[in-house]
Amino acid sequence: MVISRRNAPIAWVSLLVAVLGLANWYLKPERASAWLVAMVTMAAIWVVVTVLTRKQGQSDSDRRFVVICAVTAGLLLAASLGATAVHTLGIGDESFVERAKGVSIGLMLMIIGNGVPKVVSAFTTRRCSPADLQSDQRFAGWAFALAGLLAVLAWIFVAVPQAETISTVSCAAALLLVVARCARRLLRA
């Protein structure tokens, strides 16, 4: 597979996931299937993104957004594998793994939310007015980025049960607000 400069971050994250997957396999061979699924998933993401970003008619921002999403998903896998490996080595307690997973999910939401308003898609602008679309993208971006930030802060500073509640409620609220806004626009159209 040819690694383009644009897709190079995915290659690095795939390598990181592979190394952490193999480390976990060595430390906990009884859960080999789980580590294998993680490594295969990342490899599949890499292949899909390579195929998607080769398609004609996409803007650079579209391609960049796809790459950012793939890298973020890979980092989420890497964080989860890394936290599990560290815990298996006897560093940190069970809540450490929970917190690491929670923080990485929050970060993923923040990164994706941050990038949403930056996507200027020629194919989507045709479905509604570009101004409305961009306004909705900005709203969705802010909603997801703030929900992610709240989740990250909760997983760092609040007790695990409360952090679970706060992050679930904030992510669900962001999703509901975005869906409600889009639904309202569709009903008005």
Added chain:
Amino acid sequence: MNKVFKALADPTRRRVLELLRRGPMSAGELSDHFDFAKPTMSAHFAVLKEADLVEAHKNGKQVIYQIKVSVLEDALFGFAKALGVGGRLHTGHQRH
């Protein structure tokens, strides 16, 4: 990120971004809001493009600009505007 800071430090470019928030506009429509010469406006558009804050599409002879700011850039834009970084745009320079 330096390019973004440079782009947002100028009140004229911030005003251009504010206008683009309403929807895509042609270079001519944007220029109509300012009393600057066309080359000056073109230079401002170039800085915004360089910072990846706007996207330009050719539509016949027209160049259509569309805003393209991430959440972080939007927040920086808000701070720069609130703090009046680079001074505020004088209303005499701007047509409505």
